[in-house]
Amino acid sequence: MQTLTVSFSESSVKRALKNAEGYEIKVSSKPTVLLRPHKGLERGTWYLRKGEKYHPLGVYPVVPVSLVKERLPHIVFDLSMNPNAKVEIISGFQKVTDLLSWYCERAQSDRELSKKRKATVRSVINKHLIPMLGDKLIDELNHACIDDALIWPLQSKYSLSNVRLIFSALKEISPAWGVSGCASLSRKRAPASHRV
Numbered sequence: 001m002q003t004l005t006v007s008f009s010e011s012s013v014k015r016a017l018k019n020a021e022g023y024e025i026k027v028s029s030k031p032t033v034l035l036r037p038h039k040g041l042e043r044g045t046w047y048l049r050k051g052e053k054y055h056p057l058g059v060y061p062v063v064p065v066s067l068v069k070e071r072l073p074h075i076v077f078d079l080s081m082n083p084n085a086k087v088e089i090i091s092g093f094q095k096v097t098d099l100l101s102w103y104c105e106r107a108q109s110d111r112e113l114s115k116k117r118k119a120t121v122r123s124v125i126n127k128h129l130i131p132m133l134g135d136k137l138i139d140e141l142n143h144a145c146i147d148d149a150l151i152w153p154l155q156s157k158y159s160l161s162n163v164r165l166i167f168s169a170l171k172e173i174s175p176a177w178g179v180s181g182c183a184s185l186s187r188k189r190a191p192a193s194h195r196v
Contacts, residue, residue, distance in 0.1 A: 001036075008033070010065045017041055017060070031076050033068065035060055048072070048087065050079055058090035062102070067092055096141065097134030100125050103173045124169040128154070133170075146170070 001024050006012040008027040016025050017037055025035040025044070032049040046057035046068055057068060057075070071090050078085050093099040107113060107121045132150050133141070150170070154163045 003034075005029075008065060008069065013060065013065055017044060020044075027065070028072075031072070033057075033072065046090070048075060048079075050076075050083070055079070055087040056089060057087065058092070062092045062099070063090045064092065091138050093138055095134065096136045096138055097130050099138060099173065100130050100134060120165070121169060124166050128166050129170060 002022060003026050004016055004020060004023040005026045006016045013025065013027060013035060017035070018041055020037045020041055023037070025037070027033050027035060034047045034049060034054075035044040036047060037044040042061075044060045046060060046063060048055045048057055055075075057063065057071075067090055075087055079087065091099075093102065104122055104125045108118055110118075113121070129150075132153065133146070136145065136149070151163065151167065154166060158166075
């Protein structure tokens with residue numbers, strides 16, 4: 001992968017991201033901070049490179065340049081004290097409801113989505129995800145939390161296809177905060193009536 005070097009500013013990163021297919025964007029050399037674009041070139045994952053290790057920092061644009069700059073000195077200090085320390089992902093949101101509201105707003109302005117898909121996203125977020133997960137802190141979300149607070153309650157009320165629809169919306173949003181449990185939750189579950 002080739003590297004495109006730009007200044008560490010929001011406008012430079014936004015501009016570079018649009019034309020970054022096949023590139024990673026380097027915004028800082030001491031320490032080395034990189035942005036690796038995702039498909040579609042609208043988002044990317046921030047990384048801090050220390051030696052041979054790449055530490056994920058968060059997902060752009062949820063984690064903007066200003067937040068990376070603010071948190072970077074603390075992260076570098078922690079790694080200098082303990083090179084094997086696990087770097088915590090930076091989140092631009094505290095509560096799940098903040099992230100869900102942001103995502104819903106963003107989906108409504110996405111020209112690539114059909115009116116039907118926009119309506120589905122809005123409905124799933126407002127009727128299911130916010131009421132069931134909105135009061136949680138993003139740091140609290142994990143496989144068990146999603147299973148207990150969302151999947152099991154949904155399966156007691158709705159068909160498996162509806163649960164999958166709701167869960168697929170959550171999986172679309174989950175890369176923004178890095179919930180590792182989402183992918184493994186997609187396995188087929190027995191209907192509520194067949195569970196012990």
